[in-house]
Amino acid sequence: MSARPILSVEGLSKQFVLRSEGFGVPPRTVQAVSNVSLDLGEGHTLGIVGESGCGKSTTARLLMGLIRPDAGSIRLDGREIDRSARGLTEFRRYVQMVFQDSSASLNPRLTIEASVMFGPMVHGVARPAARAIAHRLLDRVGLEPMRFAGRYPHELSGGQRQRVNIARALALEPRIVIFDEAVSALDKSIEAQVLNLLLDLKADLKLSYIFISHDLNVVRYISDDVLVMYLGEVVEYGPAASIYARPTHPYTRALLASMPSLDPDRRTTAPPITGDPPSPIEPPPGCRFHTRCALADEVCRSAKPASSSCGAQHFVSCHMLDPRSGHRQAGQP
Amino acid sequence: MTLAFDPPVARASLGYWAGVSRRLRRDTVSMVCLVVLLLIIAAAICAPLIAPYDPSVGSVVRRLRPVGTPGHLLGTDDLGRDMLTRLLYGARLSLIMGIVPVCIALVIGGSLGMLAGFVGGRVNTVVMRTADVFFAFPSVLLAIAIAGILGAGVVNSIVALTIVLIPPLVRVSESATAQVSALDFVEAARASGARDTTILRVHVLSNILGPVLVYTTSLFSVAVILASGLSFIGLGAKPPTPEWGLMLNNLRNAIYSQPLVAALPGVLIFVVSLSFNLLADGLRSAMDVR
Amino acid sequence: MVRYILKRLILSVPIALAVSVLCFVLVQLAPGDPLSLVLPADATQAMIDQTKQRYGLDKPLPLQYLYWLGNILTGDFGTSISTGRPVLSEIGIAISYSLALAGLASLFGLVLGITFGFVAGYRIGTPTDKIVSAIAISGVSVPHYWLGMVLVIIFSVNLNAFPAMGAAPGAHPGWLEQLRYMMLPALTLAAMPMGIVTRSVRALVAETLGMDYVTALVARGATPFDIFLHIAKNAAPTALAVIGVQMGYLMAGSILVETVFSWPGTGLMLNGAILQRDIPLLQGTILVLALFFVVLNLIVDIVQPLLDPRIKRT
Numbered sequence: 001m002s003a004r005p006i007l008s009v010e011g012l013s014k015q016f017v018l019r020s021e022g023f024g025v026p027p028r029t030v031q032a033v034s035n036v037s038l039d040l041g042e043g044h045t046l047g048i049v050g051e052s053g054c055g056k057s058t059t060a061r062l063l064m065g066l067i068r069p070d071a072g073s074i075r076l077d078g079r080e081i082d083r084s085a086r087g088l089t090e091f092r093r094y095v096q097m098v099f100q101d102s103s104a105s106l107n108p109r110l111t112i113e114a115s116v117m118f119g120p121m122v123h124g125v126a127r128p129a130a131r132a133i134a135h136r137l138l139d140r141v142g143l144e145p146m147r148f149a150g151r152y153p154h155e156l157s158g159g160q161r162q163r164v165n166i167a168r169a170l171a172l173e174p175r176i177v178i179f180d181e182a183v184s185a186l187d188k189s190i191e192a193q194v195l196n197l198l199l200d201l202k203a204d205l206k207l208s209y210i211f212i213s214h215d216l217n218v219v220r221y222i223s224d225d226v227l228v229m230y231l232g233e234v235v236e237y238g239p240a241a242s243i244y245a246r247p248t249h250p251y252t253r254a255l256l257a258s259m260p261s262l263d264p265d266r267r268t269t270a271p272p273i274t275g276d277p278p279s280p281i282e283p284p285p286g287c288r289f290h291t292r293c294a295l296a297d298e299v300c301r302s303a304k305p306a307s308s309s310c311g312a313q314h315f316v317s318c319h320m321l322d323p324r325s326g327h328r329q330a331g332q333p
Numbered sequence: 334m335t336l337a338f339d340p341p342v343a344r345a346s347l348g349y350w351a352g353v354s355r356r357l358r359r360d361t362v363s364m365v366c367l368v369v370l371l372l373i374i375a376a377a378i379c380a381p382l383i384a385p386y387d388p389s390v391g392s393v394v395r396r397l398r399p400v401g402t403p404g405h406l407l408g409t410d411d412l413g414r415d416m417l418t419r420l421l422y423g424a425r426l427s428l429i430m431g432i433v434p435v436c437i438a439l440v441i442g443g444s445l446g447m448l449a450g451f452v453g454g455r456v457n458t459v460v461m462r463t464a465d466v467f468f469a470f471p472s473v474l475l476a477i478a479i480a481g482i483l484g485a486g487v488v489n490s491i492v493a494l495t496i497v498l499i500p501p502l503v504r505v506s507e508s509a510t511a512q513v514s515a516l517d518f519v520e521a522a523r524a525s526g527a528r529d530t531t532i533l534r535v536h537v538l539s540n541i542l543g544p545v546l547v548y549t550t551s552l553f554s555v556a557v558i559l560a561s562g563l564s565f566i567g568l569g570a571k572p573p574t575p576e577w578g579l580m581l582n583n584l585r586n587a588i589y590s591q592p593l594v595a596a597l598p599g600v601l602i603f604v605v606s607l608s609f610n611l612l613a614d615g616l617r618s619a620m621d622v623r
Numbered sequence: 624m625v626r627y628i629l630k631r632l633i634l635s636v637p638i639a640l641a642v643s644v645l646c647f648v649l650v651q652l653a654p655g656d657p658l659s660l661v662l663p664a665d666a667t668q669a670m671i672d673q674t675k676q677r678y679g680l681d682k683p684l685p686l687q688y689l690y691w692l693g694n695i696l697t698g699d700f701g702t703s704i705s706t707g708r709p710v711l712s713e714i715g716i717a718i719s720y721s722l723a724l725a726g727l728a729s730l731f732g733l734v735l736g737i738t739f740g741f742v743a744g745y746r747i748g749t750p751t752d753k754i755v756s757a758i759a760i761s762g763v764s765v766p767h768y769w770l771g772m773v774l775v776i777i778f779s780v781n782l783n784a785f786p787a788m789g790a791a792p793g794a795h796p797g798w799l800e801q802l803r804y805m806m807l808p809a810l811t812l813a814a815m816p817m818g819i820v821t822r823s824v825r826a827l828v829a830e831t832l833g834m835d836y837v838t839a840l841v842a843r844g845a846t847p848f849d850i851f852l853h854i855a856k857n858a859a860p861t862a863l864a865v866i867g868v869q870m871g872y873l874m875a876g877s878i879l880v881e882t883v884f885s886w887p888g889t890g891l892m893l894n895g896a897i898l899q900r901d902i903p904l905l906q907g908t909i910l911v912l913a914l915f916f917v918v919l920n921l922i923v924d925i926v927q928p929l930l931d932p933r934i935k936r937t
Contacts, residue, residue: 026588064524089526097524109349118535119525151351163520172525234421315540417744451828467642469920470913478909480654481897558766562879565768566894581769585883592776599769607764 005039006208007095007104007176012062012072013034018281030280032058034232036072040176045202045209047223047240049255051277055232056212060180063210064097093123096169098183102161106153112138112164119171134287137167138331141197161188166197170205178210183218195222216255220244225313228252231280231288234307238314248295248316299326353543356619363615368609373605377424386415388422388575397591409595410580411587412573417526420601423575427602429555430487430569430576434494436485439549441495442502447541449503453534460506467500476559480568492567494556505548509541545622551613554606561602577602628925631773635921639914643695646910647688650902695910701903705895707749709928713892720790720887722880725873727805728812733866736820736859737814741851741926743821755821760820767876771811771883788885808884812877816869820862828885860930865924871916 009210016030033055040046048056061067063074065081074081081091099105106115116134121127135145141163153161161184169177179198183191195218202209213219219226219240226243228236228251236249247253275292278284284291290300299319308321319325347355357363376383385404390412398409405418449460458501462542467475479493513519514537522532561578563569572574572583585593631720666674682690694701700710724887735757754854816832829853831837840850876889885891888906896904 061520066520066524092524092526097521099517099521101517105521107518107522107536107539110535111348118522121533122522122525122527167524168521333556349656374752416853424735465638466645469642470645470916471872471875471916473872473878474912474916476876476910477897478905479652480895481905482649482898482902484654554764558764561766562768566879566882567898578766578768581772585772588772588776589780592780596769596773596776599772602766602769603761603764606766610760610764 002159006040006042006077007040007063007210008073008075009039009063009080010037010073010075012059012074013066013070014058014062015070022043028281031232033062033069036229036232036234038227038234038237039209040210041224042208043202043208045211045222047219047226048210048212048229049214049219049226050229051214053146053231053277053280054211055280056229057180058232059229060097060178060210060212063178064095068326071158082314087154089123093172093177094174095178096172096174097178097180098165098169098182100184102165102185103153105165107163108153111150111152111155112143113145115153115164116168116171118131119168120157120302123172133171134167134327137170138164139168140201141167143167157190159194162194163197165202166194170201173205174207178212179287180212180216182211184213184215198222199217223322228255231277231283233288235289235315236314236316238311242311242314246314248310248314248321249318250290250320264284287317295320295329297329299328348526353616353619357615360615360619363612363619366612367613369604369614370608373424373601374428376421377428380421380425382417384415384418386418388414389573390414397587397594399579399591400593400597406568407597407603408591409582410594411447414595419575419580420577420597423577423580423598424601426487426570426574426576427557427561427564427578428605430490430494430560431605432553434491434498434560435549435552435556437462437491437495438498438502438552439545442499443506443545445499446503446506446508447537448459448535449535450507451514451529451537453511453514459509460503464500465521466475467497470503472497472501472555473559473562477566477568480563483573487570490560494559498552501533501546501552502532502548506541506545509544510537513537513540547613547617549608550616551605554609557602557609561598611613624929626927630886631921639917640915642917643692643910644688645905647691648911649909651684653900653902658929690712694758700907700910703904704897705899705904710904711905714889714907714911715909717887717889717892718915720886721874721877721890722810723801724881724886725870725879726933727802727809728873729816729866729870731809731813732816732820732869733862735817735822737862737867739821740858740862741816741828741854743825744937746833746915747825747829752825757827759818759821759825762814762821764818765814767814768879768883769809770814771808771880774807774811775883790887805886808877808880808886810922811880811883812873815876816866816873819869820865823860823865827861828854831857853872860927863930864923864927867919871919874915875912883921 012033013031013035014033015158016032018028018030027063034057036055039264048059050056059069062069065074065083068083076091076094088100088223106112110118113131113134116137117127117130118135118154120130130179138148139146143160143163148156148164158166165182166177183194186194189239194244198209201207209222211219211222223240225238226236226240227234228243228249230251236243236247236252243252244256247256278288278291287293287296287300287301287305292298293300297319303319303325305319305325306322307315307317310321312315319327320329323330372529383602391409393413395405395409396413398405399410400406400408405415405417407420410416410419419488445460449457453600455484470478476493476497479496483492516557522536527535556605560569561576564576564578565582567582570579572579580598581595581602584591584598587595637903672681680687700714702708703710703713706713739755739759741757743752746752746818750917775787778784785806786804787807789804791797791804832850837850837853840853845853874889877886877888878885878893881888881890882894889912891909894899
């Protein structure tokens with residue numbers, strides 16, 4: 001995080017109100033994202049990891065300005081984003097997104113060329129110029145325009161469709177691209193090709209990435225910084241090297257433990273987590289992870305842990321890190 | 334086991350609609366229906382050129398001649414008017430009264446449904462609950478009730494049918510729009526800064542057109558039967574205007590003397606309605622392949 | 624389950640109310656002054672005002688609606704202009720005829736539709752299937768008022784097998800005699816539900832036959848009859864639901880068929896009311912038929928999940 005932050009987020013929160021179960025019954029809410037703060041350094045990649053339902057995708061949509069946060073601020077180049085229609089249109093030029101489902105994210109009725117051209121044309125680029133942009137980008141992501149430009153999404157493989165989605169995201173010349181599980185659905189060999197393409201593109205086009213995935217190996221390969229989320233909250237945040245070398249939060253350690261590794265030295269001793277995460281509707285009080293944490297103590301059930309530092313730029317929200325928290329293993333995680 | 338090779342040269346892919354039209358053209362039943370419908374429409378337009386007689390002039394001495402009478406190929410009606418002529422002219426009003434309400438309802442119901450499905454929330458609730466109320470009435474009853482209260486006449490019949498046809502079109506277009514709007518490419522389009530109207534035009538419309546079109550085609554069948562039905566009970570066209578439903582009613586007493594002649598106008602209503610229904614089936618299966 | 628039924632019941636109240644509003648508004652669309660039917664042409668202004676006051680016509684529309692609704696709820700549907708008798712009793716007589724006809728037509732439609740559907744579903748793609756499907760789509764596309772005429776030409780005029788017009792005469796006709804009179808209109812009305820039931824049962828049978836578990840049943844040595852029973856159990860709720868909704872359409876759609884056959888049901892009465900501009904009778908009949916349709920839909924919604932646990936109760 002030594003680089004100048006291009007995107008700074010502070011205290012971002014979003015809750016969804018569910019439909020009332022009946023007359024007079026107060027509607028329940030889902031705390032999808034609560035109090036998330038992060039910095040994306042210029043030219044860096046920030047990986048966001050967590051199990052499904054932990055608020056990763058909501059965070060992505062908040063960062064895109066696709067949904068309005070309940071609280072918190074998002075600053076691009078130090079300037080708070082303008083939420084007027086014009087301001088959002090301007091903002092969206094700079095931040096683009098690639099979705100998980102390569103086929104649902106392409107209009108089946110448009111040729112891939114037309115899909116890539118759509119963004120520039122929305123921003124006033126004339127059709128011939130937009131077509132030139134599309135062809136150049138298709139070529140750049142490894143799809144020969146001569147062969148592919150006139151095809152429809154169903155005629156392409158998943159990997160090829162995801163390349164189209166990348167080209168589409170790049171068509172507006174963004175500075176930040178968010179990948180929401182963008183390679184998760186691909187075969188391993190295709191995944192590696194696409195990841196390498198992403199690294200090349202980042203260097204060539206001076207991009208910054210936010211890379212959301214449940215696959216810790218992929219995140220480690222591509223990220224400079226990593227943010228670990230659990231039930232809508234940040235549990236650990238820091239440089240990738242530091243987090244993978246010294247995972248501190250019990251949840252992070254459990255996640256890494258469940259990650260298959262061929263290297264015997266890297267086999268962690270922490271017990272893997274069992275069961276499914278609790279429902280984000282009415283999450284557990286105190287530390288949200290306490291229901292599945294092997295080290296949970298009295299204090300974890302009642303009080304929310306504060307964020308404490310455990311190394312350079314490395315932050316953890318766990319009572320064990322805070323000597324005064326009252327946790328029996330406090331100060332010796 | 335098939336081996337697929339990418340052709341080495343640039344090729345333009347077959348678009349969705351080109352594919353649909355190619356599959357439809359290979360379907361004999363659909364093509365026959367389409368030709369039949371086009372012939373009937375052409376005959377209706379050219380009625381003054383091809384009809385052998387004046388549709389409103391009859392002769393008392395030539396009443397109720399059978400099919401095959403020289404000079405009156407399809408016989409004559411109860412007032413001695415040439416049946417072929419009246420059937421040709423009758424196609425005009427019968428088709429207009431059936432097709433126009435569907436077209437108006439498609440524009441109004443289709444846009445309302447798109448709006449409700451795309452915007453969601455309160456707009457959706459208001460539009461869909463209103464449609465539900467109309468659904469509480471069986472369509473025939475509602476059409477007859479409205480036409481009956483407004484009074485007999487071609488325009489009133491068209492108004493009544495339009496009102497009846499709007500709610501089902503709202504429902505079909507709303508559910509198709511809601512399904513499409515939930516897909517990522519709509520979100521991606523929004524993320525690229527496109528306005529809602531642009532998204533609706535480029536991304537939503539192209540994807541809901543198929544199911545809405547199939548449904549509309551089958552509605553033509555319903556509307557043609559209903560329109561002639563209104564005339565049949567005296568709520569639509571008025572004598573001496575030639576209209577199939579009205580002609581059928583006028584010839585009700587002729588079933589004892591000239592059953593074949595009496596049944597003729599109904600045969601045409603049946604053929605038109607059946608053709609639209611079969612065409613809708615053909616369209617549906619031509620679109621089913623992704 | 625009880626919760627679901629209660630919820631569905633409560634939900635149908637606003638629908639029924641909205642239906643009544645629509646019926647009320649519909650009549651307001653009628654061109655001409657409603658008083659012209661009651662008052663002589665040379666009525667004085669005082670007479671007009673007095674009559675207006677008597678019928679509550681001097682009040683604003685929402686208030687008029689409430690009065691009207693109050694009367695309906697106490698069973699007062701007004702008086703028929705053409706016969707001078709209470710609308711409710713007129714409707715009561717007519718609806719019994721229509722119900723009998725719609726009931727018989729539903730039975731025909733159900734039996735024919737299920738038979739055809741099974742035959743076609745078991746032989747999908749064969750000429751038999753094509754013929755049955757052609758019959759089904761013809762049933763959906765045929766103008767029933769014309770089909771009625773054709774049946775009369777064949778069975779009354781040529782074969783002299785069934786009467787062409789009206790209900791059985793006499794104060795207490797035998798039910799067999801009554802059935803003879805109902806035969807042709809019921810067959811005419813059955814065409815549409817026959818077509819719809821055939822199409823849905825055909826699709827369901829074909830789909831079930833292609834399922835893995837049916838293959839597994841065969842592998843375990845189930846006889847064709849076991850399989851048939853199995854499919855029949857799956858198809859029954861669908862067929863019943865289709866026919867339930869169709870019965871409502873039959874009650875209302877019978878207006879044209881009842882006119883063709885002069886069957887003294889609600890349809891014929893509605894037709895007469897329209898021709899004579901008997902607005903109270905018209906309004907009452909429409910309201911009763913629409914409410915009948917609402918209740919029928921309610922019954923289908925409640926009964927269907929009871930028969931078919933796969934349908935989610937939401």
